[in-house]
Amino acid sequence: MITLEKLKETLEKTGIPVVYGAFPEKDAPALPVICYLETESNNFYADGIVYYSQERAQVELYLKYRSFFVERKVGKALKDFAWEKSVDYSSAQRCYQIMYEIEVQNGKTGE
Numbered sequence: 001m002i003t004l005e006k007l008k009e010t011l012e013k014t015g016i017p018v019v020y021g022a023f024p025e026k027d028a029p030a031l032p033v034i035c036y037l038e039t040e041s042n043n044f045y046a047d048g049i050v051y052y053s054q055e056r057a058q059v060e061l062y063l064k065y066r067s068f069f070v071e072r073k074v075g076k077a078l079k080d081f082a083w084e085k086s087v088d089y090s091s092a093q094r095c096y097q098i099m100y101e102i103e104v105q106n107g108k109t110g111e
Contacts, residue, residue, distance in 0.1 A: 002080065002081060002103075002104050002105055003104055003105060004036075004038065004055070004057060004104050006104075007036060007057060007059070007081070007102065007104055008020070008036065010077050010078065010080070010081075011034050011036060011059065011074075011077065013077055014034070014073055014074055014077050016032050016033060016034050016061075016070070016073075016074070017029045017033045017034065018033075018034045018035075018036070019033070019034075019035055019036075020035070020036060020037060021035060021037050022035055023035070031062050031063055031064045031095060032061060032062060032063045032064075032067070032070055033061075033062050034059060034060065034061050034062075034074070035059075035060045035062070036057055036058065036059045036060070037057065037058055038055050038056070038057050038104075039056050039057065039058045039101075040055070040056045041053050041054065041055050041056070042054045042055075042056070052105075053105070054103055054104075054105060055103070055104045055105070056101065056102070056103055056104075057101075057102045057103075057104050058099055058100070058101055058102075059074075059078070059083075059099070059100040059102060060097055060098070060099050060100075061074055061097070061098040061099075061100070062093075062095050062096070062097055062098075063095060063096045063098065064094070064095050064096075065096070066087075066096050071098055074098070074100070078100060078102070081102045081103075081104075082102065082103060083100045083101060083102045084100070084101045085098065085099065085100050085101075086098075086099045086101075087099075
């Protein structure tokens with residue numbers, strides 16, 4: 001089962017600093033960094049009980065300069081996940097944001 005915990009373990013294997021949500025501003029390491037978080041869910045439920053939860057997670061890779069080497073490294077790490085990638089440049093933060101949208105599972109939650 002592909003879970004948020006497995007996603008975190010997978011991202012940590014890249015050697016790039018990883019955090020859920022965001023690094024504290026004063027303690028943020030130098031770029032590149034990876035942030036990940038849940039963004040939405042698609043639940044199967046009946047009789048007022050959620051039996052299965054499919055979560056959508058977003059992995060955000062932040063780079064000062066575009067690095068296809070680093071992007072490939074993250075892409076290879078995510079080989080066991082189904083993902084879609086998009087790229088944006090933040091002029092306010094002066095960095096690139098590479099976003100990977102991934103589906104993860106929470107499994108059966110109801111009895």
